[in-house]
Amino acid sequence: MKAIALISGGLDSILAxxxxxxxxxxxxxxxxxxxxxxKDPVYNQDSLGxxxxxxxxxGEFLKLLENPRHGFGSNMxxxxxCKIMMLSKARQLLDKFGASFVITGEVLGQRPMSQxxxxxxxxxxxSGLEDLILRPLSARxxxxxxxxxxxxxxxxxxxxxxxRTRKPQLELxxxxxxxxxxxxxxGCLLTDPRFSQRLRELIAHKxxxxxxxxxxxxxxxxxxxxxxxxxxxxxxxxNQLLADSAKEGDYLFSPGADMAGPTSLGRxxxxxxxxxxxxxxxxxxxxxxxxxSADIFFFKKNNDTQKQNESSLNVLPAAENIVTGLRI
Ligand code: SF4
Numbered sequence: 189m190k191a192i193a194l195i196s197g198g199l200d201s202i203l204a205x206x207x208x209x210x211x212x213x214x215x216x217x218x219x220x221x222x223x224x225x226x227k228d229p230v231y232n233q234d235s236l237g238x239x240x241x242x243x244x245x246x247g248e249f250l251k252l253l254e255n256p257r258h259g260f261g262s263n264m265x266x267x268x269x270c271k272i273m274m275l276s277k278a279r280q281l282l283d284k285f286g287a288s289f290v291i292t293g294e295v296l297g298q299r300p301m302s303q304x305x306x307x308x309x310x311x312x313x314x315s316g317l318e319d320l321i322l323r324p325l326s327a328r329x330x331x332x333x334x335x336x337x338x339x340x341x342x343x344x345x346x347x348x349x350x351x352r353t354r355k356p357q358l359e360l361x362x363x364x365x366x367x368x369x370x371x372x373x374x375g376c377l378l379t380d381p382r383f384s385q386r387l388r389e390l391i392a393h394k395x396x397x398x399x400x401x402x403x404x405x406x407x408x409x410x411x412x413x414x415x416x417x418x419x420x421x422x423x424x425x426x427n428q429l430l431a432d433s434a435k436e437g438d439y440l441f442s443p444g445a446d447m448a449g450p451t452s453l454g455r456x457x458x459x460x461x462x463x464x465x466x467x468x469x470x471x472x473x474x475x476x477x478x479x480x481s482a483d484i485f486f487f488k489k490n491n492d493t494q495k496q497n498e499s500s501l502n503v504l505p506a507a508e509n510i511v512t513g514l515r516i
Contacts, residue, residue, distance in 0.1 A: 197229025200293030416456030
């Protein structure tokens with residue numbers, strides 16, 4: 189008997205897969221990639237004896253995000269629709285892998301929006317996997333599934349975890365000698381209030397696309413006009429990331445090499461006034477004495493030699509209240 193196990197990289201999904209595997213079921217680990225994972229999933233091949241299968245669903249996920257049928261959790265996390273999408277995809281892969289059911293690491297009552305009885309039932313129905321999702325960590329508290337009815341796994345070998353406590357999972361991880369795992373849901377940027385605020389703003393301006401989303405993960409963000417944003421690096425790593433992320437048509441701003449300060453990336457429609465404002469905002473974050481001005485260098489990125497069109501402006505730093513008013 190084979191089953192697909194959804195692997196998020198967090199502890200619960202690994203525990204669920206390992207537990208069912210220990211009951212004699214061959215487990216095919218499957219990870220769905222969305223553009224909001226903070227890191228690649230933590231997965232140790234030795235633990236299941238199988239390579240992790242990864243499927244990128246970023247494009248479809250971005251469309252879902254604009255109007256999820258079941259709404260959002262406390263931030264921009266459309267967890268119910270996200271799970272329906274992933275489980276529907278898993279159902280479509282059952283034949284390909286010769287698998288008969290799907291395993292998830294969901295725990296009853298662990299998340300108020302997506303792991304209550306009603307949500308679990310909606311997710312099953314709408315993914316087309318009614319009675320075919322085995323949630324081994326909570327199975328004894330949930331209705332019997334086909335794998336149990338058919339005797340592919342025995343109900344008494346499954347568990348009755350519930351609620352938000354992590355204690356039983358950590359004990360089970362100890363018993364199964366699982367050491368490498370990521371943080372539960374802490375790995376999804378959509379549960380982060382600050383990131384969610386920026387994302388909401390991006391969607392409201394109809395600017396949601398893969399490039400803008402990547403930019404959203406780096407630096408401080410300022411809305412400097414209806415169609416223009418400035419991302420300002422907070423450290424050397426972010427300065428470099430911003431410089432590397434610049435696309436054709438973007439502007440890059442930075443102080444001269446002799447002054448400590450950020451690299452800023454401007455994206456959108458620029459005129460002279462917005463270039464001056466971007467220089468002043470970049471200058472605001474430079475290491476300057478009181479009342480001092482600075483030369484800020486800038487150029488518009490193009491596909492040829494990028495610095496050919498570099499210019500500079502000598503500006504005073506933007507005032508604190510202006511910066512605060514523009515921060516997203
Ligand atoms: S936390 Fe993120 S990845 Fe997890 S179900 Fe919710 S939206 Fe999907």
